[in-house]
Amino acid sequence: MTSPVEDVEVVAARRPQPRRGVSLRDAGPPIALVVIFLVFSALSSDFRTIGNVQNIMDTAAVLAVVTCGITFVLMMGSIDLSAPGIMGASAIAVALLVANNRNDNDLGLIGILVAVLLAAALGCLSGLALVLLKVPSFMTTLGVSAVGLGVATLMFAGVQPNISDAMLKGWAVERFLGFAYLTWIAVGCVLLGYLVQRYSRLGRYAFAIGGAEEVLALSGVKVAPYKVAVFTLAGAFYGLAGVMVTSQLSAGLVQAGKGYDFAAITAAVVGGTLLTGGRGGILHSAVGVLLITALTNGLVQVGVSPYWQGGVQGLIVVAAVAAAVVPQRRRNQVTK
Amino acid sequence: MKLTSRPAAALVGLSLAAMALAGCSEEAGGGGGGDASASGACDPADVKLVGQVRNESNPYEASWLDGGDAFAEQVGLTQERLTYDADSTKQQEQVSQLLAGDTDCLVMNILPNGDSDTPPIVEGAQDAGAYLVTQWNKPADLNVTDYDHWVSHITYNGVESGKQIGDALAEAIGGSGGIIALQGILDTGAAKDRFAGLEESLAANPDVELLDDQTANFSRDEALAVTKTLLTKHGDDVKGIWAANDDMALGALAALEQAGRDDVAVVGIDAVPDALTAIQDGTMTATVSSDGPWQGGIGLAIGYCVATGELSVDDIGDEDRAWFAEQFLINSDNVADFSAPETDEADFECDNVFSRSQGAIS
Numbered sequence: 272m273t274s275p276v277e278d279v280e281v282v283a284a285r286r287p288q289p290r291r292g293v294s295l296r297d298a299g300p301p302i303a304l305v306v307i308f309l310v311f312s313a314l315s316s317d318f319r320t321i322g323n324v325q326n327i328m329d330t331a332a333v334l335a336v337v338t339c340g341i342t343f344v345l346m347m348g349s350i351d352l353s354a355p356g357i358m359g360a361s362a363i364a365v366a367l368l369v370a371n372n373r374n375d376n377d378l379g380l381i382g383i384l385v386a387v388l389l390a391a392a393l394g395c396l397s398g399l400a401l402v403l404l405k406v407p408s409f410m411t412t413l414g415v416s417a418v419g420l421g422v423a424t425l426m427f428a429g430v431q432p433n434i435s436d437a438m439l440k441g442w443a444v445e446r447f448l449g450f451a452y453l454t455w456i457a458v459g460c461v462l463l464g465y466l467v468q469r470y471s472r473l474g475r476y477a478f479a480i481g482g483a484e485e486v487l488a489l490s491g492v493k494v495a496p497y498k499v500a501v502f503t504l505a506g507a508f509y510g511l512a513g514v515m516v517t518s519q520l521s522a523g524l525v526q527a528g529k530g531y532d533f534a535a536i537t538a539a540v541v542g543g544t545l546l547t548g549g550r551g552g553i554l555h556s557a558v559g560v561l562l563i564t565a566l567t568n569g570l571v572q573v574g575v576s577p578y579w580q581g582g583v584q585g586l587i588v589v590a591a592v593a594a595a596v597v598p599q600r601r602r603n604q605v606t607k
Numbered sequence: 608m609k610l611t612s613r614p615a616a617a618l619v620g621l622s623l624a625a626m627a628l629a630g631c632s633e634e635a636g637g638g639g640g641g642d643a644s645a646s647g648a649c650d651p652a653d654v655k656l657v658g659q660v661r662n663e664s665n666p667y668e669a670s671w672l673d674g675g676d677a678f679a680e681q682v683g684l685t686q687e688r689l690t691y692d693a694d695s696t697k698q699q700e701q702v703s704q705l706l707a708g709d710t711d712c713l714v715m716n717i718l719p720n721g722d723s724d725t726p727p728i729v730e731g732a733q734d735a736g737a738y739l740v741t742q743w744n745k746p747a748d749l750n751v752t753d754y755d756h757w758v759s760h761i762t763y764n765g766v767e768s769g770k771q772i773g774d775a776l777a778e779a780i781g782g783s784g785g786i787i788a789l790q791g792i793l794d795t796g797a798a799k800d801r802f803a804g805l806e807e808s809l810a811a812n813p814d815v816e817l818l819d820d821q822t823a824n825f826s827r828d829e830a831l832a833v834t835k836t837l838l839t840k841h842g843d844d845v846k847g848i849w850a851a852n853d854d855m856a857l858g859a860l861a862a863l864e865q866a867g868r869d870d871v872a873v874v875g876i877d878a879v880p881d882a883l884t885a886i887q888d889g890t891m892t893a894t895v896s897s898d899g900p901w902q903g904g905i906g907l908a909i910g911y912c913v914a915t916g917e918l919s920v921d922d923i924g925d926e927d928r929a930w931f932a933e934q935f936l937i938n939s940d941n942v943a944d945f946s947a948p949e950t951d952e953a954d955f956e957c958d959n960v961f962s963r964s965q966g967a968i969s
Contacts, residue, residue: 317840326839329865330832424662429669431881444865451865520827520861522881525664529826571836577822578793 300543300555303591304562311569318572325449331564332457333515335557337528337535339464340394340508342556343474343501345539348481348548349408351502353397354509354535356419358528361390361513363423366523369436379438387510393419394506398499412502416532423525432523442518453515460508464553467504477501481548538563541591562591649712649914651682656907657705657715659689659698666880667899668718670948674900675716677950678907686907695720702728706735712914713737716906719744722796729757738914740906751928755920758913760929761906762968765797768895769804769851771936772874774812775893776847779872783814784846787837789830789859790822791851798825801851801876818844823855830858838866847872853882853894860890878937878945886942893938900950901963902932908955917957926967933963 312319337354344351367373368382376382393415400411434440442452468474476497479487488494509528516527536546542559544551566587570580658675660668672688679686691698698720705713715737719725725745732739733756742761745751751760776786788805791798802820809817818841823830830850838845848863848871850856856875863871869890875882878896885891912918937945953959 320839323836323839326835330835424664427664429663429666431666431879433881433884443861444867516828519831519865520858521864522827522857524827526826527828529828567832568836571819571821571833572840574819577790577820580822 297543297555299594300541300558300562300591303541303594304558304565307562307565307569307587307591311565311573315569315572315574318569321449323568323572327561327564327568328454329451330568331560332451332453333512333519334531334534334538334564335457335560336460336508336512336515337531338538338556338560339460339553340505340512341532341535342464342539342544342551342553343468343477344408344505345536345544345546346468346477346481346548346551347498347501348484348546349401349498349502350536350546351397351408351412351505352532353393353412353415353419353506354512354532355526355528355530356416356421356423357390357393357506357509358419358513358516358531359423359525360393360419360426361386361510362517362527363426363432363523363525364389365439365514366432366434366517367426369434369439371432371434371436371523373430373432377436379436382436383439383514386514387507390510390513391503391507393422394509395499395503397506398502401502402495402498420525427523427525434517434521434523439514439518440521442515443521453518456511456515460511461553461557464508468553473497473500473504478549478552481550483549534563537588541588563588647913647916647919649916651911651915652684653712654682654684654911654914655709655713656684656686656911657689657713658686658717658903658907659691659701659715660718661693661720662690663688667877670899671718671903674903674950675907676903677900678904678911678955681952681955682911691720693720695724698724699727702731706731706737710735710737714907714910714914715739716903716910717741722746725749729754732756738910740909742902742906745929752925758920759906759909759923759927760968761902761932762930763897763934764931764965765800766804766807767931767965768876768934769801770808771804771895771934772876772893773805773808773849775936775938776849776872776874777808777812777815779874779892780815780846782812785816785818785841785844786847786849787818787834787841787845788820789833789848789850789855790820791825791855793822798822798851805849815847823850823858825852825854827854827858827861830855831862834859834862835866838862838868845871847892848874850875853877853879856891856894857881857885860885883937883942883946886937886939887946889939893936896935896937896945896948897932898935898948900948901954904950904955905932905960905963908957909960912957912960918960923961927961927964929968930961931965931968933965 317323341351341354365383365386368376368378368385370377397412397415400406401408445452447455476492480494480497484494513527517523538559539556540546541562542551542555544555566584570584575583656679658672660671663669663672675686689701691701715732717728717739719728719741722744723746725741726749729739733754736756739757740759745760751757790802809815819837821833821837823833834848848859850859850873853875856873859873872892874893876895878894882891882894886894913920954962
């Protein structure tokens with residue numbers, strides 16, 4: 272899968288990236304985040320406490336990791352709906368591999384690794400189906416999600432696996448510098464994702480595929496292996512997210528990833544990663560995750576009735592996206 | 608590239624197909640009905656029993672089918688276990704397949720996916736002459752008494768269960784203090800009724816204050832996030848958490864653990880195994896059980912009694928055609944009785960099948 276490496280090596284000596292500087296284009300979402308933060312802080316004294324900021328960061332952790340994975344796929348201009356199935360499969364797998372109430376396994380970290388590898392394999396399956404069978408990513412990933420849920424249901428076998436592994440449980444409960452370990456894991460994932468996006472060939476090509484796949488192909492790059500690799504990487508991120516949900520709930524749930532596919536796509540788009548590909552990135556998406564999480568949290572803190580919340584949240588998200596894309600409105604006209 | 612990818616493509620395609628096939632290789636056993644007999648005069652050995660629920664990965668619905676098996680064994684038959692993965696279309700297909708076969712002595716105990724799924728099932732059973740009992744879901748304006756093969760519809764009073772756990776919560780926090788409520792999916796009848804029950808309980812316990820109510824959509828994961836937020840908002844004022852189902856109660860328990868709080872009482876509804884364990888451990892206060900195994904047995908029992916002529920539809924009172932069944936509050940005192948639920952043969956005797964009725968659905 273890494274065969275075309277040597278012929279690209281020669282070209283890579285040129286300047287690594289075009290300079291852009293901080294343009295208005297990238298500033299929209301962070302400004303929206305600050306505005307939302309200030310508005311809620313003014314409205315609610317409960318929102319602006321240290322405890323609540325910790326809470327927002329802890330709550331954002333799982334979504335941040337899922338969004339890391341989905342961002343790479345979106346950068347390529349593909350879409351990925353496989354998160355619920357892959358997260359479910361990895362959640363049940365990890366719950367059955369670490370110390371639990373269903374069997375005598377006690378693999379600890381190895382169990383977590385196996386669950387993430389299983390998830391990466393499922394992600395790889397999406398990529399292969401996309402590249403070899405030429406099925407649109409929308410359908411392949413939807414199918415892989417169903418496969419993942421099927422695998423999870425088989426392993427579930429009617430009895431909820433509850434974990435007793437002290438380490439995995441501790442991730443959600445124990446804190447370092449005020450934040451849960453899970454939050455630090457998410458921060459690590461965002462950093463890792465950023466480094467991959469910025470400095471590895473995989474990340475650069477993901478951008479290039481989203482920007483102009485034909486140009487890349489014509490210049491002699493075999494894009495297929497990179498596409499598969501991106502889906503595999505995304506799968507691994509979803510797998511880790513599934514493990515994190517299991518840690519939080521102390522139990523492996525088939526529905527561990529329910530709703531995370533669209534939540535992550537929303538976060539990425541709000542942060543400025545375009546669905547058409549070639550624009551945005553991990554840091555943009557991370558801002559989007561914080562924006563969505565702060566919004567959900569703020570609406571509860573301010574005391575908006577649950578009957579209104581869904582609608583209000585939707586309106587604010589649309590407004591935030593609209594504000595974020597104003598500087599690139601002309602570019603967006605091609606988006607149907 | 609093109610050529611080399613062909614075999615690989617075929618392989619992936621084949622393996623995907625294999626997985627799909629493996630997914631639907633459901634066993635279709637069950638005894639075939641014998642000679643056609645007039646309605647209400649089946650030979651007990653000719654009766655075909657079918658139990659249908661959403662999926663077996665849900666412990667409650669799995670226990671429902673186990674209860675059906677227990678009844679079938681009691682009368683020397685076997686139950687055909689059907690699941691439709693919460694897919695309305697699949698449910699209708701399964702039912703039409705059943706009704707296309709020999710239906711004279713067919714008894715079906717069905718959990719319709721939603722209210723709107725009940726009418727076609729009822730019409731089908733009526734036309735085919737099969738005996739049908741439905742549970743939980745039916746449109747309010749569809750009357751059981753308009754049909755003679757839709758023998759009975761059983762459901763539970765959500766207002767009552769919401770009130771039962773509300774009262775248990777009030778008692779656990781000593782009759783006064785702040786509580787928060789986690790609602791279910793707001794546009795479902797179950798969520799509405801259960802919350803109305805909580806409001807009744809609050810009216811009866813004036814010193815208990817509802818600090819906040821939010822929805823967590825019956826989900827464990829969402830309940831975790833919502834509870835964390837509400838705990839930072841209300842802090843130590845929170846003495847109790849009322850959840851409209853056990854999954855949300857378990858999510859709330861995880862949030863309490865992460866916040867380092869062990870002084871908050873939590874109640875839920877449904878009696879899922881994890882909740883019963885939590886009650887045994889003392890981390891959860893109470894839940895309500897509809898008794899899944901009984902539900903699985905009773906629907907078949909009613910249908911069986913009518914099919915064999917021991918009961919006649921005309922003799923069943925209108926109040927027993929659509930009724931609320933008894934539900935049970937589980938707390939630390941009686942949790943041991945519910946940890947391994949069993950069916951009682953006496954409940955399924957033909958003169959006893961309506962003994963758990965709490966009255967007609969108004």
